[in-house]
Amino acid sequence: MLAHAAAATLAGGRGSLICVPDQRDADRVSAAMTMILGADQHVVLSADAGPAQRYRDFLAVSRGARRVVVGTRSAALAPVQDLGLLVIWDDGDDLHAEPRAPYPHVREMLVLRARQQETAMMLAGFARTCEAEVLLRSGWANELVSPRTVIRQRARVDIAPAEDRAVGSRIPRPAFEAIREGLKTGPVLVQTPRAGYAPSLACERCRTPARCATCAGPLVLGGPTTPPTCRWCGTADHAWACRECGHRGLRAPVRGEARTAEELGRSFAGTTIRSSSGDRVLPQVSARPDIVVATVGAEPVAEGGYAVVVILDTWLTLAREDLRAPEEALRRWLGAAGLVRPGGRVVAVGDPGHPVLQALVRWDPAGFAERELAERAAAHLPPAAALATITGEPGALDDALTLLSLPEVAEVLGPVPVASDGKGFTDARSGRDEQRAVIRVPLASAEALAAALGELQRVRSARKLDAVRIQVDPLRF
Numbered sequence: 001m002l003a004h005a006a007a008a009t010l011a012g013g014r015g016s017l018i019c020v021p022d023q024r025d026a027d028r029v030s031a032a033m034t035m036i037l038g039a040d041q042h043v044v045l046s047a048d049a050g051p052a053q054r055y056r057d058f059l060a061v062s063r064g065a066r067r068v069v070v071g072t073r074s075a076a077l078a079p080v081q082d083l084g085l086l087v088i089w090d091d092g093d094d095l096h097a098e099p100r101a102p103y104p105h106v107r108e109m110l111v112l113r114a115r116q117q118e119t120a121m122m123l124a125g126f127a128r129t130c131e132a133e134v135l136l137r138s139g140w141a142n143e144l145v146s147p148r149t150v151i152r153q154r155a156r157v158d159i160a161p162a163e164d165r166a167v168g169s170r171i172p173r174p175a176f177e178a179i180r181e182g183l184k185t186g187p188v189l190v191q192t193p194r195a196g197y198a199p200s201l202a203c204e205r206c207r208t209p210a211r212c213a214t215c216a217g218p219l220v221l222g223g224p225t226t227p228p229t230c231r232w233c234g235t236a237d238h239a240w241a242c243r244e245c246g247h248r249g250l251r252a253p254v255r256g257e258a259r260t261a262e263e264l265g266r267s268f269a270g271t272t273i274r275s276s277s278g279d280r281v282l283p284q285v286s287a288r289p290d291i292v293v294a295t296v297g298a299e300p301v302a303e304g305g306y307a308v309v310v311i312l313d314t315w316l317t318l319a320r321e322d323l324r325a326p327e328e329a330l331r332r333w334l335g336a337a338g339l340v341r342p343g344g345r346v347v348a349v350g351d352p353g354h355p356v357l358q359a360l361v362r363w364d365p366a367g368f369a370e371r372e373l374a375e376r377a378a379a380h381l382p383p384a385a386a387l388a389t390i391t392g393e394p395g396a397l398d399d400a401l402t403l404l405s406l407p408e409v410a411e412v413l414g415p416v417p418v419a420s421d422g423k424g425f426t427d428a429r430s431g432r433d434e435q436r437a438v439i440r441v442p443l444a445s446a447e448a449l450a451a452a453l454g455e456l457q458r459v460r461s462a463r464k465l466d467a468v469r470i471q472v473d474p475l476r477f
Helices: 002-011 023-037 049-064 073-077 108-117 132-137 146-156 173-182 258-266 314-318 326-338 355-362 363-379 392-404 442-461
Strands: 017-019 044-047 068-071 083-089 120-124 157-162 187-193 200-205 250-254 274-275 292-297 307-311 340-349 384-391 409-419 434-442 467-472
Touching: 002 023, 002 083, 002 200, 017 073, 017 108, 017 442, 023 068, 023 340, 044 049, 068 108, 073 326, 083 108, 108 120, 108 363, 108 467, 132 307, 132 363, 146 326, 146 340, 157 173, 157 355, 173 307, 173 340, 187 326, 250 409, 258 274, 258 292, 274 340, 307 326, 314 326, 314 409, 326 355, 340 442, 355 363, 384 392, 392 409, 392 434, 392 442, 442 467
Parallel strands: 017 068, 017 083, 044 068, 083 120, 157 340, 187 292, 187 307, 274 292, 307 340
Antiparallel strands: 200 250, 384 434, 384 467, 409 434
16 A cells, blocks of 8 residues: 555655665565566665665665655655655554654654655554544544444454463463464464563462572573573573472463464464564465464564464553553554454454453554543643653753753653663662653643753753753653
């Protein structure tokens, strides 16, 4: 569909720019472009092309020899001549957010380009973010959705209640039956949220989390024959014993894709089990009736689509301590469900009454985004409000807050301790004492806040004060 949109724009004499999260997506769109437009009619701008090829492609774009560009995050600034269409695929993917200052997001850059260059813009994907919902409510964007009859014909989505995890069963009978039936007609995708074998261990008797005797870090299992190893310091503990009850048995409350593949291999003897995660990501699989176990984001595309898609451990995806956890969970599940063939089946294992799973069953990302935005507006959280964070050592942060001239409506929350990696968790091993302050203003005062932060940076640079990190509307805070 993106290739057809670019072809229609090119037929009208204008260029197109399509931004996707990663190289696998770029390869898929590039293959579709070659099929629709023909060879040598577009370029792919990404780091994987290498500096020489990338520069040649950049020159071809800047000179107008190529007017269709496909690329990852950095391609958002490509100098396409006679630009007529801007596209971002799956704008909720955090790969679209630049991790280096000034931390731009591809969606925001494309919105600015669309306004300045008077071009069309399309936010495409299976899910809808709250930011996209804001654009829709403001009248800046219009909704393009499939009719409900088409959605019902596409796939059947069911929820299988999770069995008691204390018993040790992860895959309930309805999910097993769906996998068995799906293997009669084609490949089956099993999505699991964690990589590895057993990324979390606990005492078999008292359920106390297993910790390293050297640094108190969490113990993990890398395989069925390897000893428990510390995730932090890498120390292997061959003689582990629970500090609470002295028991030596271990259990895995959370199981990774390797363990899941092992369990499915025992249950479906004679069936090929393929794994896709980490540095072993499969780009594509054939139409053979195999089982593909993949972590989130590493799901390969199946030739003709999957007969059945099974989503495991939904409780674990929803348990993340993050403002965007429900939105991110639905986005990941819809992305996996979108790989099913017409008439296929999707089975998610979890609580049938959970609102996020209900949105999956109804295939209603629009309604979910609307409710999520209403909740954030009530709590004065982005994107219903403008927010900025200032992170640094206590002295530098105190200086920054003293020099900052904020609008009267601004709220300053904190400072609070944070880890040096910026993920919001205090890590005693880092040895650094960083704090973070959160500044929140209504959307109407967003420009005033940005101007105040810009002036703060200029003053601090002129006085050569200790560095602080400032982020406006960060994905996580």
